[in-house]
Amino acid sequence: MSEIWQGSLEKIDDYRWRIPKSYKAGMRVPGIIYADEKLLKDIRQDKALEQVANVAFLPGIVNASLAMPDIHWGYGFCIGGVAATDPENGGVISPAGVGYDINCGVRMLKTNFQYDEIKNKIKDLVYALFSDIPSGLGSKGDIRVSTREERELLVKGARWAVEKGYGTQEDLECTEEYGAIQGADPAAVSDRAYERGKAQSGTLGSGNHFLEVQVVDQLYDAELCDTFGLTLGQITIMIHSGSRGLGYQICDDYVKSMIHCLTKYNINVPDRQLASAPVNSSEGKAYLAAMKCAANYAWANRQCLMHLTRKVFEKVFGMSWQKMGMFLIYDVAHNIAKIEKHKVDGKDKTLCIHRKGATRAFGSGQAALPERYKKTGQPVIIPGDMGRNSYLLVGTEKAMEETFGSTCHGAGRLKSRTAAARSINVDVLLKELESKGIIVKASGRGTIVEEAPQAYKDVNEVVGVVHNAGISRRVCRMRPLGVIKG
Amino acid sequence: MENYELIEHTADIGIRVKGKDLKSLFKNASLAMFEILAEKKKTAGEKKKKINLKQKADTLDELFVNWLNELLSLSAIKELIFSDFQIKKIDKNNLEATLIGSAIKDYKVNTEIKAATYHQLKLKQAKSGWQAEVIFDV
Numbered sequence: 001m002s003e004i005w006q007g008s009l010e011k012i013d014d015y016r017w018r019i020p021k022s023y024k025a026g027m028r029v030p031g032i033i034y035a036d037e038k039l040l041k042d043i044r045q046d047k048a049l050e051q052v053a054n055v056a057f058l059p060g061i062v063n064a065s066l067a068m069p070d071i072h073w074g075y076g077f078c079i080g081g082v083a084a085t086d087p088e089n090g091g092v093i094s095p096a097g098v099g100y101d102i103n104c105g106v107r108m109l110k111t112n113f114q115y116d117e118i119k120n121k122i123k124d125l126v127y128a129l130f131s132d133i134p135s136g137l138g139s140k141g142d143i144r145v146s147t148r149e150e151r152e153l154l155v156k157g158a159r160w161a162v163e164k165g166y167g168t169q170e171d172l173e174c175t176e177e178y179g180a181i182q183g184a185d186p187a188a189v190s191d192r193a194y195e196r197g198k199a200q201s202g203t204l205g206s207g208n209h210f211l212e213v214q215v216v217d218q219l220y221d222a223e224l225c226d227t228f229g230l231t232l233g234q235i236t237i238m239i240h241s242g243s244r245g246l247g248y249q250i251c252d253d254y255v256k257s258m259i260h261c262l263t264k265y266n267i268n269v270p271d272r273q274l275a276s277a278p279v280n281s282s283e284g285k286a287y288l289a290a291m292k293c294a295a296n297y298a299w300a301n302r303q304c305l306m307h308l309t310r311k312v313f314e315k316v317f318g319m320s321w322q323k324m325g326m327f328l329i330y331d332v333a334h335n336i337a338k339i340e341k342h343k344v345d346g347k348d349k350t351l352c353i354h355r356k357g358a359t360r361a362f363g364s365g366q367a368a369l370p371e372r373y374k375k376t377g378q379p380v381i382i383p384g385d386m387g388r389n390s391y392l393l394v395g396t397e398k399a400m401e402e403t404f405g406s407t408c409h410g411a412g413r414l415k416s417r418t419a420a421a422r423s424i425n426v427d428v429l430l431k432e433l434e435s436k437g438i439i440v441k442a443s444g445r446g447t448i449v450e451e452a453p454q455a456y457k458d459v460n461e462v463v464g465v466v467h468n469a470g471i472s473r474r475v476c477r478m479r480p481l482g483v484i485k486g
Numbered sequence: 487m488e489n490y491e492l493i494e495h496t497a498d499i500g501i502r503v504k505g506k507d508l509k510s511l512f513k514n515a516s517l518a519m520f521e522i523l524a525e526k527k528k529t530a531g532e533k534k535k536k537i538n539l540k541q542k543a544d545t546l547d548e549l550f551v552n553w554l555n556e557l558l559s560l561s562a563i564k565e566l567i568f569s570d571f572q573i574k575k576i577d578k579n580n581l582e583a584t585l586i587g588s589a590i591k592d593y594k595v596n597t598e599i600k601a602a603t604y605h606q607l608k609l610k611q612a613k614s615g616w617q618a619e620v621i622f623d624v
Contacts, residue, residue, distance in 0.1 A: 256555075
C-alpha cells in the first residue's frame with residue numbers, strides 16, 4: 001500500500017475532521033471528514049484524503065468537500081465523497097463524482113418470516129436464488145428489452161418494470177425519486193451505450209454486487225422499527241446492483257468529452273479524472289441527461305431483480321409474495337449527481353449534489369419523501385460485508401444542515417483486491433462463514449476472496465460514526481444468512 | 487506476463503507496464519488488462535475473431551486511455567476476450583490496429599474491469615523504452 005498521508009488535519013470534534021483550505025493552493029473550500037480516531041488511522045493509509053482536497057478545487061463547490069467514514073481511495077473523487085456545486089456560481093458537474101457504475105444502489109425488502117420458521121430452508125432458498133437470478137460479468141437476463149422499449153425504460157425507470165407486471169405502485173413510492181429521475185434524455189445516450197446495456201436488465205452483475213437473505217439481529221429504535229414493520233429475528237432481503245454496462249459506457253463517453261472542457265472552461269483541477277463542465281453548459285446538461293438515463297436503468301434493474309427474488313420465494317415456499325409480506329422498505333442510490341434544493345447560509349439554493357459512494361439521507365418533512373416517510377425521515381440502507389452486518393438508518397435534520405442530506409454508503413474497503421487475494425484462502429473463508437451460519441454462492445471464487453470481510457472496514461464502526469455525528473440515526477441491524485455474488 | 491506489475495490500490499487495480507516502443511507499450515498494457523480480466527479455459531476452442539480498429543486523440547495520454555476503454559467496450563458488446571493486438575500504425579494522435587479475440591465463453595472471468603481512468607495516469611519515455619501506469623475501475 002502507499003505511504004501514510006501526512007497532510008494537515010484539524011480535529012473539529014470526536015467525529016469531524018477538517019483539511020484546511022490552506023493545505024493546497026487552489027482549494028476553494030476546506031475538506032470535512034466524518035470519522036473517529038480509530039477509522040482515521042486506516043483512512044490515512046491511502047490517498048483518499050488527498051482526493052478530498054482535490055475535489056475542493058471544483059469551481060462553484062459549496063461549503064466543503066465532504067467525506068463519510070467509509071471513505072477510501074477512488075479515482076478522481078474518493079469513495080464516500082459528497083460535493084455540492086452551485087450552478088449559479090459557475091458550479092460544475094463531474095462524471096467522476098458519480099462513477100462508472102451510475103446509480104449503483106441498494107434496496108431492502110422485508111418478509112413475514114421469522115428466522116426460526118425457515119432456518120432449515122435457507123440453503124434451498126440460496127441455491128434457488130443463485131440459479132434463477134443471472135449474475136456474473138456480462139450476464140444476460142430473461143427479461144428482454146427491445147430497442148424501442150429500452151428508450152422507454154431509460155425515461156420511465158422502475159415504472160417501466162411495474163408496467164410490465166414486475167411490481168406494484170407501492171414499490172415505486174418506496175424508491176428514491178419514485179424509481180425515475182425526471183429529465184432523462186435517451187438522445188444523450190450513445191448507440192454504443194445502448195448496445196453495452198442490452199440484455200442486462202434483471203441481472204446482478206459482478207464485483208461487490210450481491211443479493212443477501214438477512215435476519216434482523218438488533219433493534220435500536222423500537223418506535224421506528226414498529227413503523228417500518230420490523231421485529232427481531234425477522235427475515236429481510238437486500239439487493240445491491242447498478243446500471244451495468246450502460247452506466248460504464250455513459251461515464252466513459254462523457255469523461256472523454258469533458259477532458260476537453262477543462263481547457264475550454266478554464267477549470268483547474270489536480271487530477272484529470274476530475275474532468276468536469278459547468279452544470280449549465282451544453283456539455284454539463286448533456287451529461288446530466290444521459291446520467292439520468294443510466295440512473296433510471298439501474299432502478300428498473302433493481303426492480304426486476306426484486307421481482308425475480310419474489311418469484312423464487314414463491315417457488316420455494318409455495319405462497320404469493322404478498323402473503324409472505326415481501327414489501328419494499330426503500331431503494332437508495334449511492335453513485336449519483338442530483339439537482340436538489342438546500343439551505344446555504346439561511347438561503348434556499350438549487351445545487352448539484354454529487355454522491356460518490358454516499359447515500360441521500362433526508363430528514364423528516366422533506367418534500368422529496370413519500371407520505372409514509374415524511375415523519376420518520378428517509379430510510380437509509382447500509383450494506384456491510386458478507387460476514388458482518390448491514391443496517392437500516394433514517395436521515396436527519398442534522399444531515400440537511402451539514403451534509404446536504406447525505407451519509408455513508410457501506411463499510412468501505414480497507415484492503416486492495418490484490419492484497420485480499422494474496423492473504424485469504426477461499427476454502428478457509430467459506431468454512432468460517434459457514435460456521436457463522438452464512439451460505440455463499442458466487443459465480444467466481446475470485447469474487448469471494450476479493451469481497452471477504454477482512455477486505456472491508458467494520459460497518460458497525462462506520463455506522464457508529466454517522467449515528468454519533470447525528471447525520472443519520474440507527475433503526476436496526478441485520479446479519480447475513482445467504483449471499484449470492486456475481 | 488512479464489512486462490507488467492500490479493500497483494496496489496484500495497478499491498481498484500492499477501498496472502505499471504513497459505514496452506520497447508509505443509506499439510509494444512500499448513500491446514502489453516492491453517494484454518495485461520485482459521490477463522487481469524479473464525483466463526482461458528483448458529477446454530477452449532481455437533476459433534478467433536478479428537476486428538480492425540482506428541483511434542484518434544488530442545494527446546498520447548488520451549489515446550492510451552481511449553484505446554483501453556474502447557477494448558473494454560468492444561469486449562463487452564462483441565462478447566470477446568482479446569488475446570492479441572497487432573498495432574499497425576501509432577503516433578501520439580493516431581492508432582490503427584487489428585484485435586484478435588475469442589468468445590468470452592472460452593474464458594473464466596476473474597474480475598470485471600469497468601474502465602481505465604486518468605487518475606495517476608503516467609506515460610513516459612526512458613532510455614530503455616516506454617513505461618505507463620494506469621488505474622482501472624473494477
